[in-house]
């Protein structure tokens with residue numbers, strides 16, 4: 093069986109080594125050395141160009157090299173085969189770590205101390221206990237659910253928002269559009285871990301910011317498309333938002349002249365909140381290949397109607 097690998101970000105040699113350990117007879121092909129297109133059974137891809145996948149007419153499934161599948165559904169010619177996302181304990185742990193790091197940074201007011209240091213100022217800033225701080229997580233799936241649980245274990249007051257209600261120890265669940273305002277009303281730190289779909293595109297906008305407590309901080313580790321870019325700086329400059337930690341952007345890498353680079357209240361990381369590691373992620377891809385070959389349904393196939 094043949095698998096086509098295409099990504100300008102992930103390491104083909106690492107994936108080849110990890111997948112061949114699990115399926116020694118796998119014919120692992122790296123784009124553009126595709127060979128006979130009709131022989132390709134599986135595609136393992138990150139951000140293929142629209143139209144790229146339609147040429148492989150015997151595809152049995154498409155595997156995303158990430159948890160998100162928005163990069164695949166952006167293609168109107170996407171083959172009608174199972175589209176599987178990555179779910180992996182290392183990816184989940186990495187995201188929980190990213191979220192905890194940034195929540196603690198805002199919670200302990202490190203941005204304030206960085207500003208004071210530049211002004212040679214020696215002054216303690218107000219401090220709160222974690223249980224006096226409310227953190228809200230938008231999206232309580234594999235990643236958001238684990239991040240929320242980690243924050244709750246740490247002692248924060250945690251609430252989460254998802255499409256359907258959730259039961260997670262220490263996390264107050266808010267579900268559906270009707271509960272969004274109530275959810276937002278107490279979030280001093282807001283974490284976005286939603287998938288990018290038609291329903292969530294641009295959800296982080298000035299109307300939403302206005303519903304947060306004043307000086308709330310934003311952590312966006314989901315997708316750049318969730319944020320209405322032009323609404324962020326005005327919200328920071330008026331003090332409605334106190335700070336933003338952004339890992340994802342509409343255009344990546346973030347263009348050199350973009351105002352986010354130099355804004356004093358924005359911290360940028362280059363889409364590294366949690367990075368796919370083939371040493372663990374190859375388990376699911378190999379498992380799914382075996383399942384499909386045995387006529388079974390693959391794991392973590394997304395619902396095209398929902399888009400995630």
Ligand code: NDP
Nearest residue numbers: 159160231232233234235254255256287291313314365366
């Ligand atoms: P999941 O599909 O497991 O979870 C998605 C969550 O969002 C679910 O709780 C779902 O609700 C909720 N949701 C979806 N649509 C809506 C909506 N319209 N209103 C309210 N809630 C909604 O995804 P993951 O947790 O695995 O991943 C989340 C995203 O994180 C990925 O799509 C990707 O964009 C991003 N990501 C970013 C990385 C980075 O390094 N920056 C790394 C990996 C992922 P319900 O449970 O009710 O269905």
Ligand code: OXD
Nearest residue numbers: 157158159160366368
């Ligand atoms: C992902 C990502 O979706 O890396 O996994 O953004």
